[in-house]
Structures are given as C-alpha cells and as structure tokens.
Amino acid sequence: MSAPMTREMLMAFADGQLSPADSAAVRIYLETHADAAAEVALLQRQRDAIATLYAPAAAEPVPARLRVQRLAAEQSRHHNVRVRWAAAAIILVGLGLGAGWFGRAYLDRSPSANDQLMASAVYAHNIFVAEKRHAVEVVAAEQDHLVSWLSNRLATPIGTPDLTGEGFFLVGGRLLPGDPKTGRAAQIMYENAAAERVTVYITAAVRGQGDVYENARFDQTEALFWTNPFITCTVVGTLPDAQMKTIGRAVYQQLTALEEANKPPERQG
Amino acid sequence: MSDFLDQIEQAVPALRRYARALTRNLDLADDLVQDCLERAISRRSLFRPRGPVRPWLFTILLNLFRNSLRSERRHGTAVGLDDLATEPATPAPQHGHMELAELARAIQSLPPEQKEALLLIALEGFSYNEAAKILGIPQGTLMSRLGRARTTLRASNGNSSEPRLRTVK
Numbered sequence: 001m002s003a004p005m006t007r008e009m010l011m012a013f014a015d016g017q018l019s020p021a022d023s024a025a026v027r028i029y030l031e032t033h034a035d036a037a038a039e040v041a042l043l044q045r046q047r048d049a050i051a052t053l054y055a056p057a058a059a060e061p062v063p064a065r066l067r068v069q070r071l072a073a074e075q076s077r078h079h080n081v082r083v084r085w086a087a088a089a090i091i092l093v094g095l096g097l098g099a100g101w102f103g104r105a106y107l108d109r110s111p112s113a114n115d116q117l118m119a120s121a122v123y124a125h126n127i128f129v130a131e132k133r134h135a136v137e138v139v140a141a142e143q144d145h146l147v148s149w150l151s152n153r154l155a156t157p158i159g160t161p162d163l164t165g166e167g168f169f170l171v172g173g174r175l176l177p178g179d180p181k182t183g184r185a186a187q188i189m190y191e192n193a194a195a196e197r198v199t200v201y202i203t204a205a206v207r208g209q210g211d212v213y214e215n216a217r218f219d220q221t222e223a224l225f226w227t228n229p230f231i232t233c234t235v236v237g238t239l240p241d242a243q244m245k246t247i248g249r250a251v252y253q254q255l256t257a258l259e260e261a262n263k264p265p266e267r268q269g
Numbered sequence: 270m271s272d273f274l275d276q277i278e279q280a281v282p283a284l285r286r287y288a289r290a291l292t293r294n295l296d297l298a299d300d301l302v303q304d305c306l307e308r309a310i311s312r313r314s315l316f317r318p319r320g321p322v323r324p325w326l327f328t329i330l331l332n333l334f335r336n337s338l339r340s341e342r343r344h345g346t347a348v349g350l351d352d353l354a355t356e357p358a359t360p361a362p363q364h365g366h367m368e369l370a371e372l373a374r375a376i377q378s379l380p381p382e383q384k385e386a387l388l389l390i391a392l393e394g395f396s397y398n399e400a401a402k403i404l405g406i407p408q409g410t411l412m413s414r415l416g417r418a419r420t421t422l423r424a425s426n427g428n429s430s431e432p433r434l435r436t437v438k
Contacts, residue, residue: 007416008416011416015399016417018394046391046423050371050388050391053373053376054286054290055286057285057290058282058285059282060285062317063299068310069274069278072310075311077328120374255374
C-alpha cells in the first residue's frame with residue numbers, strides 16, 4: 001500500500017468497499033496526503049448529499065398497490081381461474097345450489113371489486129391471526145355487543161356463525177376500514193384447540209352485484225368468497241381444503257339463514 | 270414460499286427509493302415498482318433466483334426502467350412540473366439548499382448508465398460486485414462509470430479545481 005493511491009482505491013474506500021486491512025492502509029495513507037484526504041472527503045460528501053436527496057423516499061408508508069401479499073393474492077386468483085371455477089362448482093354442489101344460480105353468478109360477477117375484497121380479506125387475515133394479545137378488538141365474552149356493534153357499523157345485520165361443530169370457537173372480532181368501494185369490513189376470528197385460526201371477513205353488499213361465489217388460494221392461505229344482495233363474505237384460513245370447505249359451508253348457511261330472518265318485506269321474491 | 274414473499278416485501282421501500290431517484294417522479298416510480306413486484310411474484314415458483322432476492326429485484330426494476338426509457342424515446346413523455354415536488358423541502362443542515370438542488374440536477378443529467386450505477390452504490394449501498402452483477406457489466410466497467418459520474422458531479426458544482434463541496438452553515 002506504499003505505492004501511490006489510485007483514484008479507484010480512494011473511491012472504493014469512500015464507498016466502504018475495501019477489506020478492513022485495505023481500509024486501514026488507506027486511512028494511514030490519508031494522514032500524510034492532504035490531496036487524497038480532500039478527494040475522499042468530497043466523495044463522502046457526495047454520498048451524504050445523495051442520501052439527503054433520495055433516502056427519505058424509503059421511509060414513506062408503502063401504498064396499498066405495492067403490498068406484496070395483496071399483489072400475490074390477486075395474481076394467484078388470476079392464475080387459478082380454471083381451478084377456481086372447478087372448485088366453486090364443487091362447493092356449490094355441496095351447498096345444494098343449482099346450476100342456474102351458478103350461471104347467474106358467472107354473468108353477474110364484477111371481478112375487480114371481488115378481487116380486491118378477497119385480497120383485503122387475506123391481507124387482514126395474515127395480519128391479525130399472527131397477533132396474540134391484540135388479535136381482536138371485542139372478545140367473544142362480549143358476543144352480543146360485538147354482533148350489534150358490527151351490524152350497526154356495517155349497516156347490515158351480521159352474525160357470528162357458530163363453528164363449534166367444526167371444532168372452532170369464537171375469539172372475537174374487529175372493525176376494519178375495508179376498501180373505498182365496499183366500505184367498512186368486519187373481521188370475525190375463530191380458533192380451534194390446536195390454535196389454528198380462521199377469519200370471516202364481511203362487508204355490506206357491493207351495489208349492483210348479484211350472487212357470486214369464488215375461491216382463491218394464495219400460498220398456504222385459502223379464501224372462500226361469496227356475495228349476495230346483503231353482504232360479501234370471505235372465509236380465510238390455512239386449513240386443509242376439505243376442512244376449509246366444511247367451515248365455509250357452515251358460515252354460509254348460518255349467515256344466509258340470518259339474512260332470511262332479517263329480510264325486509266320489499267326484498268322478498 | 271411466504272418467506273420469499275417476505276423478502277420481497279422487505280425490499281419494497283428500497284425499490285421505491287431507487288426508482289424515485291431514477292425517475293424523479295413519484296407515480297412513475299411506483300408504477301415501475303409495481304411492475305417489478307408483479308413480475309417477481311409471478312416468477313416465484315419457477316424462476317426464483319438461487320441467490321439473495323434483493324439484487325434480483327433491482328435487476329428486474331432496472332430492466333423495466335430501461336424499457337420505459339426506450340418507449341419514452343419512441344413515444345415521448347410529458348414531464349410534469351411535479352417533478353420538482355420530489356425535492357426535499359428541508360435539506361439536511363450540512364448542505365446548502367442551492368448545492369443540493371444543483372447536485373440533484375447534475376445527477377439527473379448524468380447518462381442513465383452512470384446514474385444507475387452511482388445510485389446503486391451511493392444510495393442503496395450495494396457492493397461493487399453486486400452492483401456489477403445487477404447491471405450485467407464487469408466490475409471494472411462499473412468503477413469507471415462511477416468515476417465518471419463523480420467527476421461530472423464535482424465539475425457541476427463549480428468546484429472542479431478545488432475538490433470540495435462548499436459547506437454553507
């Protein structure tokens with residue numbers, strides 16, 4: 001390192017690219033070479049200035065459209081269109097619904113709003129199932145309050161389906177902002193003895209949309225989704241397929257029964 | 270698999286920062302990042318890299334940036350006055366505002382290949398080796414681009430004879 005220092009070497013030093021030994025040698029050299037020291041100081045100031053100019057962008061909150069989970073959920077939906085319709089058909093049969101209903105659902109579907117809802121439901125699921133102490137806002141012990149509060153906020157009667165038959169107990173629920181298109185969302189969480197969790201994500205119905213039934217898989221997370229004239233509902237979990245379908249069916253049947261009971265007279269028929 | 274997505278997620282702020290510095294346009298930058306993320310996610314099963322994810326994401330982003338420059342040259346792009354909005358309102362106290370603004374202009378007028386290289390090193394902190402791989406060039410080429418970029422920046426500061434940024438306190 002006694003040879004004259006090259007500009008490349010000084011630059012590599014300023015960029016922190018040298019090994020500790022080489023760095024030490026450059027530091028010793030700089031003590032006796034003012035020109036080189038000034039050069040290094042200049043390079044370092046350029047770095048600082050570049051950081052001052054551009055680094056703050058990384059501290060900004062990441063906008064929704066750049067959320068990786070959401071993008072992945074949307075993509076997995078698009079990639080699985082054929083699989084999805086096959087699965088939807090199977091579930092519809094399981095639900096005891098006819099092909100006519102299925103066909104209508106196909107014609108009426110509005111993909112963008114549903115994509116967004118499913119992606120939001122999966123996203124919310126992944127965030128809150130990971131929480132231990134703050135998984136829900138209102139706990140199961142206050143179930144009556146939870147139901148009336150969420151029904152009021154969504155301006156549509158919703159319930160907390162009973163999944164004890166499937167081995168799942170109510171943990172509680174929370175209110176979420178949802179998407180601008182669909183408005184507020186309620187997330188209801190269940191847990192089984194093995195501490196596996198499923199969530200049910202409900203919003204008021206999307207205007208002008210008929211009945212739709214879809215499902216999507218994103219990595220380990222499966223989302224079962226349907227809409228009707230009253231609500232949209234997404235059941236989200238990481239359980240095996242068959243178990244997800246059983247739970248989805250139970251949630252669907254109970255929420256549908258609830259709506260039948262609450263159906264205003266003018267909507268009959 | 271979701272570990273892979275987590276790694277992508279962790280890189281998003283840096284990708285936004287780099288894209289913003291390259292394009293000087295918030296929307297354009299986020300469009301590039303979104304395209305980059307979509308590509309990365311769609312390739313995750315078949316084409317995921319064997320090595321670290323971060324440099325791979327920057328490679329994708331840079332390819333998209335270059336494509337956008339090419340189509341810009343073909344079709345022309347209106348440059349909004351908003352470009353200036355990405356200037357920091359309050360620069361750090363050790364730099365005079367004028368100097369920073371001048372430096373920003375100088376960086377933006379660098380040839381793209383020099384700007385890409387300089388920002389990978391000085392802003393993103395990649396090693397020369399990683400940056401050379403991201404750009405698909407030999408390390409010697411990378412260093413000469415960096416050297417030229419820095420000489421230009423120094424000259425644009427009106428200080429070519431005296432190698433020092435004036436510090437206004």
